[in-house]
Amino acid sequence: MPVLNFPIDALQAIRRKLKDPRKNLRNWIKGDPCVSNWTGVICTMPQPDGFLHIQELRMLNLNLTGKLAPELGQLSNLTVLNFMWNHNITGSIPKEIGNIKSLKFLLLSGNQLSGPLADELGFLPNLLMFQVDLNQITGSLPKSFVNLISCRHFHMNNNSISGQIPSELSSMPALIHFLLDNNNLMGNLPPEFSQMPKLRILQLDNNNFGGTEIPASYGNISNLVKLSASFPFSIDYQFIQREKGYKYLFLIDRFM
Numbered sequence: 001m002p003v004l005n006f007p008i009d010a011l012q013a014i015r016r017k018l019k020d021p022r023k024n025l026r027n028w029i030k031g032d033p034c035v036s037n038w039t040g041v042i043c044t045m046p047q048p049d050g051f052l053h054i055q056e057l058r059m060l061n062l063n064l065t066g067k068l069a070p071e072l073g074q075l076s077n078l079t080v081l082n083f084m085w086n087h088n089i090t091g092s093i094p095k096e097i098g099n100i101k102s103l104k105f106l107l108l109s110g111n112q113l114s115g116p117l118a119d120e121l122g123f124l125p126n127l128l129m130f131q132v133d134l135n136q137i138t139g140s141l142p143k144s145f146v147n148l149i150s151c152r153h154f155h156m157n158n159n160s161i162s163g164q165i166p167s168e169l170s171s172m173p174a175l176i177h178f179l180l181d182n183n184n185l186m187g188n189l190p191p192e193f194s195q196m197p198k199l200r201i202l203q204l205d206n207n208n209f210g211g212t213e214i215p216a217s218y219g220n221i222s223n224l225v226k227l228s229a230s231f232p233f234s235i236d237y238q239f240i241q242r243e244k245g246y247k248y249l250f251l252i253d254r255f256m
Contacts (some may be wrong), residue, residue: 188209
């Protein structure tokens with residue numbers, strides 16, 4: 001049972017943007033990517049339309065270089081897009097990925113991706129995990145990310161993201177892990193984060209929040225087990241006493 005020709009063209013365009021020194025993708029040349037078992041291409045079982053559909057692109061740790069192609073956005077049935085730990089993939093994250101409404105896992109950690117995050121990436125209603133940590137991402141966090149209503153894991157740490165954290169992100173109802181440490185963020189910590197009902201880990205250390213304080217409202221985040229933040233902060237010791245239920249409360253002096 002064949003895969004649709006349209007995704008095959010997209011895969012070939014994706015391959016042309018990549019360099020593959022270890023020749024892991026040497027079988028991306030001919031045949032059907034599902035029937036011929038192209039490396040990293042995972043397909044569905046036969047569907048009612050008579051075709052197989054590409055469900056996952058598992059390209060992690062293949063020593064790939066080059067760039068991510070905009071044609072990734074044409075893989076309309078994709079649930080997992082994983083280019084983690086290739087270390088040398090550069091360029092920006094294509095805004096066209098925002099077209100993949102079925103996407104559940106966007107995993108791009110451990111590369112050299114740069115540039116700002118596109119607003120279009122905020123329109124992925126089924127996304128559960130958004131990982132772009134350990135890259136060179138710049139610019140501010142798009143307010144459109146408030147539309148990631150299913151997102152549980154938001155890992156943006158170890159980049160160069162700047163500006164104020166949008167308070168609108170407090171309306172992400174499913175968020176469990178919110179990792180923004182080791183960036184260039186500044187301004188105030190939004191007190192609205194206390195409205196995130198499922199938040200368990202909030203990492204904010206090693207940014208540029210100088211002169212701000214941890215909002216007292218954070219004492220109302222009932223499920224929080226870890227909060228990390230860098231001095232200088234004005235610390236409300238009553239706040240700390242209220243948070244005896246925290247498993248970890250890290251207040252890190254970044255000048256040590």
